[in-house]
Amino acid sequence: MIRKVSYLALGVAMGAAVAVLAPDALQAVAPKAFATAADTYRQLNLFGDVFEKIRNDYVEKPDESKLIEAAINGMLSSLDPHTSYMDADAYREMQRSTKGEFGGLGIEVTEEEGLIKVVSPIDDTPASKAGLMSGDIIAGIDGVSTQGMTLDQAVDKMRGPIDSAVTLKIARGAKKDMKDYKITRAVIEVQSVKGHVEDGDIGYIRVTQFTEKTGSGLRSTMEKLKGEIPADRLKGYILDLRNNPGGLLDQSIEVVNDFIDKGEIVSTRGRNPDDAQRFSARPGDDLSDGKPLVVLINGGSASASEIVAGALQDHKRATLIGTRSFGKGSVQTIMPLGDNNGALRLTTARYYTPSGRSIQAKGITPDMQVLEDVPAELKGKDDNLGEASLKGHLKNQAEDLSASQAYVPPDPKQDKQLTAAVDLLHGVKHAEAPAPAPAPSTTPNEAKGDGPKTDAAPVPEPTKSN
Amino acid sequence: MTRATSYLSIGVALGVTGALIANVVSAATPGGSAGLSLYRLVFEKAFDNYVETPDPTKMTNSAINGMLASLDPHSNFLDAKALKDFQTSMRGEEFGGLGLEVMQDNGLVRVVSPIDDTPAARAGVMAGDMIVKIDATAVKGLTLKEAVDKMRGPARTHVAITVERGDLKTTKVFDIVREIIHVQPVRSRIEGGDLGYIRITQFNEQTYDALKAAIAKFRSSGVNVKGYILDLRNNPGGLLSQSIRVVNSFIDSGEIVSTRGRTSDLYQEFNARPGYNLSEGKPLVVLINGGSASASEIVSGALQDLKRATLIGTRSFGKGSVQTVLPLGADGALKLTTARYFTPSGRSIQAKGIEPDFKILEDIPDDLKGKVQSLGEASLQGHLKNGTDEQKGSDAYVPPDKAKDTQLNAAISLLHGKPPLIKASNEPAK
Numbered sequence: 045m046i047r048k049v050s051y052l053a054l055g056v057a058m059g060a061a062v063a064v065l066a067p068d069a070l071q072a073v074a075p076k077a078f079a080t081a082a083d084t085y086r087q088l089n090l091f092g093d094v095f096e097k098i099r100n101d102y103v104e105k106p107d108e109s110k111l112i113e114a115a116i117n118g119m120l121s122s123l124d125p126h127t128s129y130m131d132a133d134a135y136r137e138m139q140r141s142t143k144g145e146f147g148g149l150g151i152e153v154t155e156e157e158g159l160i161k162v163v164s165p166i167d168d169t170p171a172s173k174a175g176l177m178s179g180d181i182i183a184g185i186d187g188v189s190t191q192g193m194t195l196d197q198a199v200d201k202m203r204g205p206i207d208s209a210v211t212l213k214i215a216r217g218a219k220k221d222m223k224d225y226k227i228t229r230a231v232i233e234v235q236s237v238k239g240h241v242e243d244g245d246i247g248y249i250r251v252t253q254f255t256e257k258t259g260s261g262l263r264s265t266m267e268k269l270k271g272e273i274p275a276d277r278l279k280g281y282i283l284d285l286r287n288n289p290g291g292l293l294d295q296s297i298e299v300v301n302d303f304i305d306k307g308e309i310v311s312t313r314g315r316n317p318d319d320a321q322r323f324s325a326r327p328g329d330d331l332s333d334g335k336p337l338v339v340l341i342n343g344g345s346a347s348a349s350e351i352v353a354g355a356l357q358d359h360k361r362a363t364l365i366g367t368r369s370f371g372k373g374s375v376q377t378i379m380p381l382g383d384n385n386g387a388l389r390l391t392t393a394r395y396y397t398p399s400g401r402s403i404q405a406k407g408i409t410p411d412m413q414v415l416e417d418v419p420a421e422l423k424g425k426d427d428n429l430g431e432a433s434l435k436g437h438l439k440n441q442a443e444d445l446s447a448s449q450a451y452v453p454p455d456p457k458q459d460k461q462l463t464a465a466v467d468l469l470h471g472v473k474h475a476e477a478p479a480p481a482p483a484p485s486t487t488p489n490e491a492k493g494d495g496p497k498t499d500a501a502p503v504p505e506p507t508k509s510n
Numbered sequence: 511m512t513r514a515t516s517y518l519s520i521g522v523a524l525g526v527t528g529a530l531i532a533n534v535v536s537a538a539t540p541g542g543s544a545g546l547s548l549y550r551l552v553f554e555k556a557f558d559n560y561v562e563t564p565d566p567t568k569m570t571n572s573a574i575n576g577m578l579a580s581l582d583p584h585s586n587f588l589d590a591k592a593l594k595d596f597q598t599s600m601r602g603e604e605f606g607g608l609g610l611e612v613m614q615d616n617g618l619v620r621v622v623s624p625i626d627d628t629p630a631a632r633a634g635v636m637a638g639d640m641i642v643k644i645d646a647t648a649v650k651g652l653t654l655k656e657a658v659d660k661m662r663g664p665a666r667t668h669v670a671i672t673v674e675r676g677d678l679k680t681t682k683v684f685d686i687v688r689e690i691i692h693v694q695p696v697r698s699r700i701e702g703g704d705l706g707y708i709r710i711t712q713f714n715e716q717t718y719d720a721l722k723a724a725i726a727k728f729r730s731s732g733v734n735v736k737g738y739i740l741d742l743r744n745n746p747g748g749l750l751s752q753s754i755r756v757v758n759s760f761i762d763s764g765e766i767v768s769t770r771g772r773t774s775d776l777y778q779e780f781n782a783r784p785g786y787n788l789s790e791g792k793p794l795v796v797l798i799n800g801g802s803a804s805a806s807e808i809v810s811g812a813l814q815d816l817k818r819a820t821l822i823g824t825r826s827f828g829k830g831s832v833q834t835v836l837p838l839g840a841d842g843a844l845k846l847t848t849a850r851y852f853t854p855s856g857r858s859i860q861a862k863g864i865e866p867d868f869k870i871l872e873d874i875p876d877d878l879k880g881k882v883q884s885l886g887e888a889s890l891q892g893h894l895k896n897g898t899d900e901q902k903g904s905d906a907y908v909p910p911d912k913a914k915d916t917q918l919n920a921a922i923s924l925l926h927g928k929p930p931l932i933k934a935s936n937e938p939a940k
Contacts, residue, residue, distance in 0.1 A: 080566075084557060087570040088550055090841045094574050094587070095546055097836050102581060103772055103847045103894065111577050112545035116552050118576015119569045123560060129552065315561055379555055385548050391561045435651055438561065 091115070124391050125434040126376055131386040133205075138378070138387075140231075142292060144255035147206040148232040151176055154454065155195040157421070166232070174227045176214065183222065184213030204229050236291075237261035239269050243466050245277045247335075250284040251299065254291025254348040259298035266302065266331045280336030280469040282462070283352075286366060286452050290347025293375060293395075297323045300355045303337055303362070305330040309355045312375050312393040319393065337362040338465040341410055343428030343448030346370035353408050354397035363468060364410040366461045368448040371431035373404030374438055394438070404440040405432040407448060414464045416451050549573070575653055582847050583614065583890045584833055589842040592655045595662075596835070596845075600749065602693040602714040607662040608669065609691045610635060611712075611746045614654040616891060618642060621673070622884075623744035623801050623906070626711055628691055633684045635673065637744055637801050637906045638882055642681070643672035665690050676880055695748075696720035700733055702922040709741040710756065713748025713805040718755040725759070725788045737793035737925040739918070740809075743823060743908050747804025750832060750851075757812045758786040760794055760819070766812045769832050769849040776849060794819040795921040798866055800884030800904030803827035811853035811864050820924060821866040823917045825904040828887035830860025831894055850894070860896040861888040863904065868930045870920045872907050882907035 095115075098106055116129045130138055140146055150169020151162050162180040165172035182190055185201045193201075202210060211226045236258045242248035247269035251258060270278070283303075290296075293312075300309045304325050311322045339362045341353050350369050356362035375393040380386075396402055407430060431437050432446035453459045553573075557564055571589060578585045588596055598605055609628020612619050621639040624631035641649055644660045652660070661669060671684045695717040701707040706728040710717060728735050738760075747753075750769075757766045761782050768779040796810045796819045807826050813819035832849040852858055863886060874882060887893050888902035909915050920930040 084554075084566050087566040088553060090838060091549065091553075091570050091573055092546060093838055094577070094844055095543075095549075097844055097846060098577070098581070098585075099543075101771070101834065101836065101846055101848050102585075103831060103849055105772060106581065108543055108545045110580060112549050114580035115549055115573040115577035118579070119553065119573035120556065121576070122568050122572035123556065123564060127556070127560070314559075315563060374561060377559070379559070381548065381551055381555075385551075388552055388555055390556055390559055392559050393561055 120388075120390075121436070124374070124436050124438055126372070126374060126389070127391045128389050129386065130389060132384045133386075135380070135387040138389075141234075142256055144234040144236055144257045145231050146203060146234065147208070147229045148203045149176075149210065149212075149227050149229060150232045151202075153182065153195065153199065153202075158191075160190045160193065160195065160198045169232055170227045170230050174225050176212075176225065176227075177216065179216075181215040181220070182212055183215045186211055206231055235261070237265050239265035241269065241272050242282060242462075243470070245273055245279045246466060246469050247273060247278065247281045248284065248462075249281060251288055251349075253288055254295040254299070256292065256295070258291065258295040259302075262299055262302055263331060275333065278335055280338065281332060282338045282340060282465045282469070283356075283362070284340045284462075285345045285349040285353060286340050286342040286461070287344035287450060288346070288349040289344065290349055290372065293348065293351070296348035296351040298329075299352050301325045301329045303330060303332045303356060304359055307359055308398040310351050310395050310397065312395045314393040321393075336469055338468055339364050340461050340465060341366045341369045341408060342452070342461070343367055343370060343407075343430060343450035345408075346431075347372040350403050350408055351395060351397070354401070354403060357408065357411070358398040358401075363412065364408065365412045365414055365465050365468070366410045367413060367415060367450070368409050368430075368445065369403070369407040370428060370448070371403055371405050371407035371445065373402045373406075373431075373440065391438070402440055404438055405430075406440060406445050407431070412464060412468070414461045415449055416453055416460055417458065418449070418451050422451060578844075578846075580892070582831070582892050582894055584829070584831060584845070585847050586654065586845045587842065588835075588845055589655070590840060591659075591842075593835075593842045595658070596843075599693065600714055602695060602716040604690050604692055605662060606665045606667075606688050607691050608635075608671070608686055608688060610661065612641065612654070612658065612661075615640070615885075617650055619649050619652075619654060619657045622746045622803070625691065625693070626697070626709075627694075629686045629689050630684075633686045635671065635684055635686075636675070636878070636882060637884060639673040639675050639682075641671055641673050643670075645670050663688050694720075696724055698724035698727065700728070700731065700735075701739060701918070702926060704733055704736045705739055705922060705925055706735045706737070707739045707741065707918075710745055710806075712745060713752040713756070715749065715752070717748065717752040718759070721756060721759055722788060735792065737795070738789060739795050739797065739921045739925070740813075740819070741797045741918070742802045742806040742810060743797050743799040743917070744801035744906060745803070745806040746801065746827075747806055747829065750805065750808070753805035753808040754780045755786070756809050758782045759788045760813060761816055762787045764816055765854040767808050767851050767853065769851045771849040778849075793925055795924055796821050797917050797921060798823045798826045798864065799906050799908070799917070800824055800827060800863075800886060801906035802864075803887075804829040807859050807864055808851060808853070811857070811859055814864065814867070815854040815857075820868065821864065822868045822870055822921050822924070822930070823866045824869060824871065824906075825865050825886075825901060826859070826863040827884055827904070828859055828861050828863035828901065830858045830862075830887075830896065847894070858896055860894055861886075861900040861902075862896060863887075863901055868920065868924070870917045870930060871905055872909055872916050873914065874905070874907050878907065 098111060113131065120127045120129055149171040150166040151171040152164050154161055154163050160182040162176055162178055164178045165176045182198065184190060185198065190198050204210065206229055209226055209228050211224055214223050214225055234255060236253050236255045237249065237251050239247060239249045249265055297309050305327050306325050309323045309325055311320060313320045339353050339356055341364055345353065350372065353364055353369060357364050373394050374391045375395055376389050377392040379388040379390060381388060394402055394404060427447045428450035430446040430448055456462055557566060574587045578587055608630040609625040610630045611622040611625060613622050619641040621635055621637055621641065623637045624635045643649060644657060647660060649657050663669065665688055667688050669686055669688060671686060673682050675682060693714060695710060695712050695714050697709045699707050708721065708724050754766050762784055763782050766780045766782055770777050796813055798810050798821055807829065810821055810826065814821050830850055831847045832851055833845050834848040836844040836846055838844060850858055850860060882905065883903050884906035886902045886904060888900040912918055924930060
């Protein structure tokens with residue numbers, strides 16, 4: 045019996061994930077026709093022939109593990125963009141990340157005018173112990189200038205194996221005094237759920253990814269908020285899933301279950317019809333006391349986030365505000381390959397919301413579409429291109445939609461989506477979103493008259509932990 | 511015993527080649543490695559559990575292409591159809607196409623050279639152009655073979671090619687009508703009144719015979735030929751065997767080239783056979799430029815080392831490796847880099863190229879400035895390394911009007927006893 049993990053996220057490194065045992069579902073494979081089995085055998089032999097020829101005849105002695113890795117990557121790239129091979133190191137990183145941990149420094153960073161800036165060091169991490177301060181500019185990482193780096197690239201460079209060292213060149217203060225900090229990476233725990241009281245009577249909950257700790261994190265956050273706002277004053281909750289790339293399937297189910305008491309949450313279907321699995325709410329797990337709920341989504345809300353948003357929308361349990369979500373409607377299973385060989389991350393199923401729709405390459409359209417004001421320098425760069433624009437994505441009939449806004453202003457006062465959510469829960473009519481339902485069918489860009497945006501720019505996120 | 515073909519060319523399919531039978535024994539070891547069992551494990555898991563029923567042939571082809579791409583830019587998988595096209599092209603047979611020599615570069619397809627007198631050359635497609643779109647299909651993500659398949663087609667059908675040219679990435683669209691491409695490897699004429707000009711566009715199975723015929727034609731023309739100009743500019747290469755015969759047509763004895771594989775028993779030396787020299791010792795100038803690669807470099811390197819010819823032009827491409835076509839039965843063949851070659855003096859030109867004796871630059875029209883360089887082997891991703899003094903980038907422009915062809919005119923002057931003004935040593939190569 046192989047332990048398998050169902051995983052739903054866009055990226056690996058940043059992403060979430062929690063282990064779910066999908067017991068026999070994947071073993072039950074449709075019996076293959078003899079012809080197919082013979083063909084498979086022939087293809088394996090052909091590959092073996094080519095491999096042997098390279099091994100024996102190539103002009104230089106090839107690195108066999110490099111050859112095999114290139115072959116496996118090539119093979120998997122012919123399937124879909126979410127299927128990939130993880131070598132032993134990458135697999136360990138992924139496991140850590142699903143646990144909500146990674147090897148890093150413990151700072152939240154953001155990008156401002158092309159500079160990588162420290163938002164805040166996290167308490168009790170190597171970064172805060174080394175004396176990094178909020179507002180510091182990271183000018184270099186291990187001797188490489190951050191000029192021209194994207195936020196993601198800078199974050200990748202700062203992350204690394206536990207106990208390894210990294211040297212940051214820091215510019216501080218108005219004089220931009222430069223100083224090097226040598227910092228040793230440690231295990232950093234990701235806080236996947238954060239909450240606070242918004243406007244005195246609303247419980248605001250931000251879920252950044254779905255890790256093993258998300259379900260428990262959400263429960264404790266809701267308990268804390270209930271302690272801070274008396275039940276008779278609590279107007280409702282805002283669940284912020286913007287730029288949440290996804291994570292573990294079982295955690296997304298738990299999150300939905302915290303807001304509903306019964307009914308189907310999601311179903312998954314693999315290649316074999318017998319593989320279908322339905323996940324339903326367990327009665328008694330609903331913590332929300334039926335209080336109104338607004339879910340915030342945007343073009344960076346993917347996968348597990350879309351399961352949550354889709355289920356709560358289908359159940360009419362929440363009003364969705366924001367922009368159309370990413371559109372990743374597939375489930376990946378992590379299959380360990382044993383013997384320090386790493387693991388295979390394979391797309392094994394599509395998922396369907398309770399009403400039976402697949403959001404693959406379409407995304408979820410919010411009930412109220414609200415666009416953020418994008419600063420001039422980010423115009424055209426703030427869109428997430430979405431699943432439908434990924435090469436080799438699983439097709440979903442003719443109407444695949446791509447590109448949706450994914451910008452969240454760093455200053456909450458300028459966050460129009462958040463403001464719309466607060467207004468809705470306070471019963472204020474919102475000028476920009478006259479019709480809560482049915483969902484508008486136009487794309488955000490058309491609605492705003494900005495014209496199509498197709499730049500393949502990184503998704504700006506307000507902050508990234510590292 | 512496996513039948514195999516030694517092949518030397520940059521670029522595939524639309525070009526060149528000729529078949530040399532080298533007997534390369536593929537000693538298939540039975541059993542397999544740990545790597546191979548990992549591959550099988552992943553293949554089977556993916557095949558059994560993927561969300562849709564995958565196509566095992568597509569999976570395998572992608573795996574093989576991925577593996578070969580990790581080796582070097584000249585190792586390719588030819589499926590059954592690609593192999594057939596390849597053999598057609600090696601035999602110099604006809605096909606419906608544009609007349610382009612192309613190669614994979616950074617996920618796109620780069621023009622090595624347009625073949626003379628083809629629709630592509632007439633439309634103005636140039637060496638170095640990056641093909642980004644074929645009709646409405648983006649090239650990014652296509653394999654070289656897929657791109658070539660899209661460009662080929664029946665004669666008199668249209669295809670629109672979008673190319674990016676130069677650093678400024680000017681985009682140009684060419685609407686080209688396909689023709690039957692007659693791969694004519696040799697063209698010849700009398701130049702400067704008494705010089706035999708021979709242009710070899712590629713080394714396919716017919717190259718040597720065509721060269722012999724060209725020299726015979728000079729003899730029967732009544733002109734007393736004083737010397738020869740062998741033009742190898744923008745010749746991307748082809749068959750090793752043919753390059754050896756071409757050299758032998760100008761020398762009587764001596765080593766022409768040697769090839770070295772991974773192990774010492776794969777060493778092969780090729781020597782001139784007496785009685786095959788067709789040139790009667792007449793002076794010889796060889797023209798090369800940044801588009802002269804592989805088999806062209808064997809020829810110019812040997813003739814330079816043996817002091818048989820004076821080389822004029824710009825530094826050559828720098829492809830110093832030999833590919834062998836290893837048949838895979840009904841599945842096609844593997845074109846694998848199996849050896850490096852060395853000129854008679856023992857130098858490898860891999861990623862360095864051959865420096866001409868006289869470096870002569872063509873005058874490049876303003877609108878083409880900076881756009882007609884061949885980047886050379888050294889700038890290809892994953893090329894075989896060759897020490898620290900690798901050289902990249904060399905002009906590859908030949909003016910369509912021969913009156914303006916400075917390199918050709920320098921060759922004519924030299925053979926008429928007037929050395930060109932610029933000596934290689936005065937003009938340090940960059």
